[in-house]
Amino acid sequence: MNLIKPDFTYCSDIKLIKRIEGSSRILEEFPDYLVDESRLSGNSVETIFFPETTSDVSAIMRDMHKRGLRGCVSGARTGVVGGAVAMNVDCVISLSGMNEILGFDNKSICAQCGVTLDELDKHISDNIPGMFYPVDPTETTSSIGGNVASNASGARTYYYGPTRNWVNAITVVLADGSVLDLKRGDVVADGRRFRIELPGQPETTFEFPNHKYPKVKNTAGFILAENMDAIDLFVGSEGILGIITKVDLRLIKKPSNRLYTVIWAESEKQSVDLVKAIRSSHILNMLAIEYFSPEAIAVLKQRRMYEGSSSTVAKIPYDAIAAIFIDCVYKDDSELSDISAELEIILHAQKRSLDNTWSGMNDSDLKRMKQLRHALPETINMIITERKKDNPNIHKLSTDFAVPDGMLETMLETYHKKLDKSGIEYVIFGHIGDNHLHVNMLPKTEKELLLAHELYVELAKDAVRLGGTIAAEHGIGRFKRHLMPIQYPPEMLDAMLELKNIFDPAGLLNPGVMLPD
Amino acid sequence: MKIVCLVKEVPDSEAKITVENGKIKETGVKFIVNPYDEYGIEEALKIKEAGGEHQVFILTFGTERAKKVMESAMALGADEGFLVADGSAPDCDSHTTAKVLAAALNKIGFDMIFCGKQAIDDDSSQVGVRVAEMLSLGHASVVNKFELTDGKVKVERQIQGGQEVIEMPVPCVITCQKGLNDPRYPSLKNIMAVKKKPRTVFTLDDIGLSADDVGVNGSFVEVTKFEPPLEKAPGRVIEGEPEDTAKELIRSLREEAKVI
Numbered sequence: 001m002n003l004i005k006p007d008f009t010y011c012s013d014i015k016l017i018k019r020i021e022g023s024s025r026i027l028e029e030f031p032d033y034l035v036d037e038s039r040l041s042g043n044s045v046e047t048i049f050f051p052e053t054t055s056d057v058s059a060i061m062r063d064m065h066k067r068g069l070r071g072c073v074s075g076a077r078t079g080v081v082g083g084a085v086a087m088n089v090d091c092v093i094s095l096s097g098m099n100e101i102l103g104f105d106n107k108s109i110c111a112q113c114g115v116t117l118d119e120l121d122k123h124i125s126d127n128i129p130g131m132f133y134p135v136d137p138t139e140t141t142s143s144i145g146g147n148v149a150s151n152a153s154g155a156r157t158y159y160y161g162p163t164r165n166w167v168n169a170i171t172v173v174l175a176d177g178s179v180l181d182l183k184r185g186d187v188v189a190d191g192r193r194f195r196i197e198l199p200g201q202p203e204t205t206f207e208f209p210n211h212k213y214p215k216v217k218n219t220a221g222f223i224l225a226e227n228m229d230a231i232d233l234f235v236g237s238e239g240i241l242g243i244i245t246k247v248d249l250r251l252i253k254k255p256s257n258r259l260y261t262v263i264w265a266e267s268e269k270q271s272v273d274l275v276k277a278i279r280s281s282h283i284l285n286m287l288a289i290e291y292f293s294p295e296a297i298a299v300l301k302q303r304r305m306y307e308g309s310s311s312t313v314a315k316i317p318y319d320a321i322a323a324i325f326i327d328c329v330y331k332d333d334s335e336l337s338d339i340s341a342e343l344e345i346i347l348h349a350q351k352r353s354l355d356n357t358w359s360g361m362n363d364s365d366l367k368r369m370k371q372l373r374h375a376l377p378e379t380i381n382m383i384i385t386e387r388k389k390d391n392p393n394i395h396k397l398s399t400d401f402a403v404p405d406g407m408l409e410t411m412l413e414t415y416h417k418k419l420d421k422s423g424i425e426y427v428i429f430g431h432i433g434d435n436h437l438h439v440n441m442l443p444k445t446e447k448e449l450l451l452a453h454e455l456y457v458e459l460a461k462d463a464v465r466l467g468g469t470i471a472a473e474h475g476i477g478r479f480k481r482h483l484m485p486i487q488y489p490p491e492m493l494d495a496m497l498e499l500k501n502i503f504d505p506a507g508l509l510n511p512g513v514m515l516p517d
Numbered sequence: 518m519k520i521v522c523l524v525k526e527v528p529d530s531e532a533k534i535t536v537e538n539g540k541i542k543e544t545g546v547k548f549i550v551n552p553y554d555e556y557g558i559e560e561a562l563k564i565k566e567a568g569g570e571h572q573v574f575i576l577t578f579g580t581e582r583a584k585k586v587m588e589s590a591m592a593l594g595a596d597e598g599f600l601v602a603d604g605s606a607p608d609c610d611s612h613t614t615a616k617v618l619a620a621a622l623n624k625i626g627f628d629m630i631f632c633g634k635q636a637i638d639d640d641s642s643q644v645g646v647r648v649a650e651m652l653s654l655g656h657a658s659v660v661n662k663f664e665l666t667d668g669k670v671k672v673e674r675q676i677q678g679g680q681e682v683i684e685m686p687v688p689c690v691i692t693c694q695k696g697l698n699d700p701r702y703p704s705l706k707n708i709m710a711v712k713k714k715p716r717t718v719f720t721l722d723d724i725g726l727s728a729d730d731v732g733v734n735g736s737f738v739e740v741t742k743f744e745p746p747l748e749k750a751p752g753r754v755i756e757g758e759p760e761d762t763a764k765e766l767i768r769s770l771r772e773e774a775k776v777i
Contacts (some may be wrong), residue, residue: 125533129545262707315699333712340709354706362547363531368702 002190004230005197006172006180010055014063018050018097033094034086036077037139038479039339039395042086047073050097053315054171054179054245056505061243061508062177070508073239075146075428078139081477083150083238088511095145098245104128108168108467110248118161120144125249132254134160137373137473145244151219151236154328155288158433162217162473163392164235171246172234174198175504180374187230193430194230196502200236205503211488217404217434218469220476220487221514233499238475239510241503255287255329260366262358263347264320268294271322272375272409275432277349283342285329289433292323296376296429298484303379314368315373317356317386324432325369376429387444394443397452401457402436405469414462415439424448436472460486476514484516518570518686520561521625522595523618523632523645524577525551526586531636536544538741548582550590553633556693556702560663562594563698572596575597578617584718591711592703598716601724605732613735615647617676621722622652627688630671634659634692639675642692649690656690657683661697 019029027034034042051057064071069090076096077084083284086092098114101123109128117133117140122390136154137147137438146152148170153162160166169183178199187194192210197203219236234241265271271291277286293298297320304313316323330336344354352448380396387394403411412428421424421438430438439459443449450512460470460483470476470483482494496517499505529547536542549560557572565571573595575709577587580602587598601621609671626708630649635642642658649656658704662673662680673680674694721727733739755762755769770777 126547259705277557309696309699314702338554340705355704357705358702359705360703362529362549364529364549365702367531411609427741443769 003195005179012055012059016061017056020048031048036084037080038082040082040085045086047091049093052097057173058177065176075143078142081474081479115144131251135163140310148247153473159287166250169248172242174242175508182231189228197483209491211492214469215404220471238514257330259328261326263324264356265322277346288327291432292327293428294322295427397441399439400471400474402472403466408467413430449488451478481516518628520563520629521574521627522558524554524590525636526579526583527551529640536743536745550733551633551636556697558593559698559700588711592708601719610734610736610738611641611643615644618648619651628686628747630690634694645692653687654689658692659694660691661694
């Protein structure tokens with residue numbers, strides 16, 4: 001079946017829904033609800049709603065629809081592209097109170113959208129022994145609704161894929177307040193065509209062009225594919241088609257034996273060669289491959305030197321210039337021996353040895369290694385905070401581009417060539433296994449800041465030219481929609497806009513998010 | 518020199534500890550080398566790496582399960598591992614644990630002994646010092662600086678208002694404090710090399726002890742039950758004019774919290 005047909009099954013009394021009213025009071029007492037981690041500044045709003053159920057959200061949207069009010073959909077506000085910033089809206093719909101686990105069995109869990117990843121993990125480990133939800137975005141205080149709406153990913157996406165792969169079912173409240181329950185497999189496109197019947201409206205058809213998406217993880221816009229599931233219109237839709245209120249997620253068996261290893265490399269080239277060898281090995285079963293560039297290692301060494309042995313940054317070997325972190329699964333001791341032997345061969349080919357590694361098998365080992373990774377953005381933010389003292393406009397710019405296999409080295413070369421020429425300080429790190437590296441630009445002056453913004457667009461074009469994406473995991477939000485035409489031809493952008501107009505013709509949900517004007 | 522590092526198996530500092538029927542529930546909990554013991558191992562390895570004829574041994578007392586932790590400790594670069602394995606280990610108090618370790622030390626021989634200043638599970642801070650007393654050795658605890666020259670150790674420990682400097686001959690027992698050094702991470706090479714290194718498992722009989730010496734029989738202290746810490750009640754903000762809030766604060770501290 002290819003018919004998407006929401007209805008008005010349940011709806012609360014709008015008067016009974018918790019809220020805070022008054023734009024000056026909100027600005028004064030609840031400014032946090034107007035912004036997210038992007039640090040974009042928002043405007044105040046007349047009302048912040050705190051729904052507790054799908055019926056509440058339905059009532060809110062019905063009321064807003066009647067009055068033509070625009071709303072900002074707000075989860076845990078951990079996004080970095082301004083998706084939850086109250087900008088040009090009349091109210092904020094905060095889903096933070098929708099934090100109940102609704103049910104579970106031994107292979108799935110159903111939760112309200114406001115449940116955080118931490119709460120989800122805790123519930124699973126307390127109640128469903130041996131199972132886990134494998135997607136691991138860095139921000140564990142993010143809400144699961146936000147994760148689904150932004151198709152979030154993490155280090156382990158290398159192995160398990162992004163959030164999309166783990167969504168069994170969702171409940172969505174649309175702009176008119178109608179409710180749509182979607183189970184994976186129930187509504188599937190007929191080729192590139194969906195039929196949509198909104199309550200009280202004639203049936204419409206949504207047909208989309210054939211488009212070759214980059215062969216990388218990608219959160220730029222809608223992913224419209226032949227015979228796609230209707231769920232996937234909403235996963236990654238950044239709240240512009242509807243409000244996801246309930247999600248049902250697939251769980252899998254937690255791998256019991258894990259080997260965590262940091263490999264210290266002598267150069268970037270060596271790191272890339274190591275990654276290539278690791279990826280093509282049939283013996284190594286990697287959940288994640290992460291990278292620390294020479295600039296990143298230098299920043300960490302500097303902080304360690306400055307803070308001494310009380311630093312949260314471990315003492316990095318003096319001959320380490322760059323590093324790779326790998327998270328590997330093994331069945332038993334014999335498989336562990338095979339992994340070690342394979343890594344030895346791979347390292348030997350690069351004139352390195354197993355001596356140039358840190359390894360561990362326990363959660364506390366992982367925590368120690370993760371500290372290195374966490375210390376990096378932390379240190380970068382410290383540097384920027386220092387610079388802000390001289391010029392409050394200064395901020396870092398973080399890229400989120402990914403390129404297809406085989407293009408990693410070209411992209412790295414481009415980064416270095418253009419960034420070195422600009423003179424702007426930068427640090428590169430991230431998900432090298434997915435050819436997805438974050439470049440953090442750290443401008444010192446207003447002039448450099450301007451240049452960094454220009455360079456950002458230029459590098460986005462380079463990534464797309466190499467067959468990559470402008471937004472591998474952070475999404476588009478309000479921050480990057482000007483980059484969308486770089487990645488998509490006009491007919492694709494038109495199709496995305498048409499989809500938005502079918503579900504939300506008045507533009508009430510998250511105006512200014514994802515789609516360019 | 519035979520340098521022996523005493524190591525205790527403790528729950529992973531990242532593990533979630535739950536108590537059931539007055540006992541700690543161990544399913545799903547991973548066990549690690551007591552982090553303070555790692556400072557001792559690091560110091561021993563530094564002596565070895567500085568040159569000379571030295572060997573670093575790991576000695577632990579626990580159930581059969583502790584073999585894994587002994588191997589983890591060896592993976593830092595030790596030469597040989599010893600485990601005194603006995604089911605009574607969880608019921609042993611500090612005195613009995615020290616008795617077992619001292620007996621094992623006599624069996625394997627030693628020129629220098631390191632251990633952590635305390636274990637992160639029971640925080641008793643006694644075993645290292647008791648071992649030294651039982652073997653009639655000099656000892657210094659909570660050490661944050663260590664030097665060894667010509668068979669003499671010079672250590673420093675933080676005391677109120679300054680550093681205490683102690684010199685003594687080897688063999689002696691040093692219990693190690695954070696800041697003494699930077700414990701290394703095991704390399705994958707050393708983790709794999711453990712399987713090729715000598716590892717000995719002793720029974721009580723092997724070290725000249727019997728069931729009467731250990732567990733509940735040999736201990737002065739018996740743990741009767743565990744209780745999880747009370748959940749902290751949420752804080753309360755007292756609002757109003759300073760005069761009233763001060764009165765309300767005193768009243769709550771006296772009548773509700775009953776601390777004054």
